[in-house]
Amino acid sequence: MIQKIIRRFFKKNSSAGHDPVILPLRKHGISRERISPCALKVCDELRAQGFAAFVVGGAVRDLLLGMEPKDYDVATGATPEQVRDVFRRSRIIGRRFRIVHVMCGRETIEVTTFRGPAAPPTGEEEEGFDDNHRQSDSGRLLRDNVFGSQYEDAVRRDFTVNALYYDPAKQEVWDYLHGVEDAKHGVLRIIGDAETRYREDPVRMLRAVRLAAKLEFKLDATTKQPIKALADLLQEVPKSRLFDEMLKMFHSGHALASAHRLREEGLHHGLLPLLDVILEQPMGERFITLALQSTDERMREDKPVSPAFLFASLLWHEVLTRWEQYQQQDMRPLPALNEAMDDVIQTQVENLAIPRRYTATMREIWSMQPRFLQRAGQRPFRLIENPKFRAGFDFLLLRCGSGELDAQVGQWWETFQHASDAERERMLIKDEAPPRKRRRRSNKPKSAAQPAQD
């Protein structure tokens, strides 16, 4: 009964008079074979049950541009419960948007029900919420779970190139908002009034930057214009969502381009406030550029990248600056490094909510760095046994590459790792003692944060 009412509701809405331009295969060139088998299966089975089902979003956009989609989304006329009933391996997730994850093998398809124009008034709106949009004072949408027609679903998406629907049965692209035209011209254009859409969800500003960098698109002028003035709205966004978006940005294979665009649009203040300062120091800029370039290369080669390594890199020059400051205040090098790491992590956790599992590794990578300069006695032997040695060493190479350290240090460790025991003994650099003797520590008041290493 309820299902019948819902279907009637969809029918009524879908005849609202907003017809899409429907492009046949020869116009868009996306054949069914290029779609992931899992996405095909999801669409086919939903259709077999009488529901509309289309591949949508980034996958259609990327295929249209000849790129390999990262993941697939499907939009459907079925409700989340109906979708779950069709697929054995599926579950409903999310609160703000209820979506269904359908699993086939190792692949997961995100299935969303066509969404309508925000929640209808319930009569319970608090102050600061307007009747139609359950939103906060600044316009941010807090609830958004109303089903709608396919056209309404298109209009609620972020950019025109992200609002294309692909029908795998007929191999057609349905385009309500001239997304194909924008794709052809390399233009990223927000749907609707830019300021309103950014106020509804400030993360769209970050998405604009990330997608423009990834697709090598220009931001349409009206899409770009309000960003600088609205950048502060990012402060309102839950930190965990910001962190996820940052990770997507830096793991997009276009991290370097994204960082530059972030800065151009003035969006980095709330995210990596230090980026500004760091990029203005030639050595800091070189270090971050190398780190982001190497992340991009690894992504393109399908090699794993570690978020901890990346954030350790982005923040290294801030750690360095503070480390030096503490040493100038007569603190010994290792406690000074600990204090510097504490400061930097504290600031970033407030801004970005970097999860603890990453901050622990970031500290390990950083605190290993002074130990690379100790190449006498048993120290180098102990260092290469450290489970995080590889990350620490790769980090050292970035320091060498940026000119912070003599390249010879990196080469020494490269050779040492692969040398025989006898060769290693010969390589030790006897006069490279730690900067100051440990024994002197016991005479001074103990720092709360003693280094974990020797």
Ligand code: ATP
């Ligand atoms: P990619 O997967 O390449 O990072 P994408 O565009 O597919 O890019 P997803 O996060 O997978 O990004 O989102 C899928 C689709 O959902 C988008 O293409 C867009 O249509 C819609 N979407 C995602 N985030 C938003 C948002 N904040 N506001 C409006 N629509 C959104």
Ligand code: MG
């Ligand atoms: Mg996607």
